[in-house]
Amino acid sequence: MIGSILSLLATSVALIAHFVAPPGRHFRHALILNLLIADGMNSMNNSISGVITMLNYQKPEPLSPGVACTINAFVGQFSVQAVDFNILIMSVMVLLMLRTRKLSTEPSRPTILLICALAWVPSVITSSTGLALDAYGPVSGNWCWIKPQEASLRYALTHSWRMAIFLATLVIYTYIYIHLKRTFNSFVLSTSNITTHSLAPIVPAGGKANDNPDTTETSDIIVKRTFHVDGGVSWPDPTAPGVFASATSGSAIPLHDLPPAKMSHGAAATARMSRIDHDRHVHGGARHASNSNLRRMLLLNGYPVLYIVLWIPGIATRLVEAVRGSSPVWLVVMQASTQYVGLANAITYSWNEKMTERIKRLLR
DSSP: OHHHHHHHHHHHHHHHHHHHSOOOOOHHHHHHHHHHHHHHHHHHHHHHHHHHHHHTTTSSSSSOSSHHHHHHHHHHHHHHHHHHHHHHHHHHHHHHHHHTOTTSSOOOHHHHHHHHHHTTHHHHHHHHHHHHTTOEEEOSSSSEEEOTTOHHHHIIIIIHHHHHHHHHHHHHHHHHHHHHHHHHHHSOOEEEEEEEEEOSOOOOTTSOOOOOGGGOOOEEEEEEEEEOTTSOEEOSSTTOSOEEEETTTOOEEEGGGSOGGGSOHHHHHHHHHHHHHHHHHHHTHHHHHHHHHHHHHGGGGHHHHHHHHHHHHHHHHHHHHHHHSSOOHHHHHHGGGGGGHHHHHHHHHHHHTTHHHHHHHHHO
């Protein structure tokens, strides 16, 4: 009950913040909103049944069979499976973005709606099946669900699906981790304020090079770059990919705009490289946009990871029951962690989308 109530409060705050101080529009926000709605439904449903159970804890059967119990069981089955499939869809979308870049541009609204709707299709089918078979009733814990004597139906409608999603999510994120680790190990992630020294003579404006080694000055060439996942290069400012600065004056102008006659030999070579990189940046804009979308989609990583961690006791309980017929009390108690999924998802959303900063800006 405590886990459900905390998840309900956190999810409610996250949903309100999403609409009152919305983040920048992106495909991932639709997936997150879909997940938060499912979390909110599940935590509200379990909070209600939890409070009723606590109020009637002295009764032999705190939750009685009837219409209210059936509704609680139907909504519970409907919402919790929506959470499961939302997690699976998030994992698959990140994988597709990483491997095929098919989501490098914002999908159309009908496509987004279709993807979000897919998470609810299995929920409608399984919850309606349980209702049609009159399989709902009070169960252990503080909710109504598929009756204990219908163990095979529990596995057919819920447990087998969740275990498959659990395993698929583990496989997908293991692959993503290995892929990103190999990719990032192949490139320097970022370099900034890299200063190289050129001992070539400084050429005064309208003058000749000073060939006297005793009076040779040192010039600094400062270049800022950021390397992306696939090795593409993006300059912080497309109009100034390189900066040439005199060590003494500190003045700076774009290298590719500096006349060759006013550059040292080392600076001229760097300017040519700067111009090539500048052209590469212009022509590689599409790839840079794709990388940007990939980084945004990778923010979804936290939701499946926390889902796996919090559902480990629940999955372990099902596996022990399948082998031994029953689970030890301590393992049954640990299943309470599954009711903190909504809380974890709301915290992840608030952290990734900088909810506090958005609300502060709204209140100014």
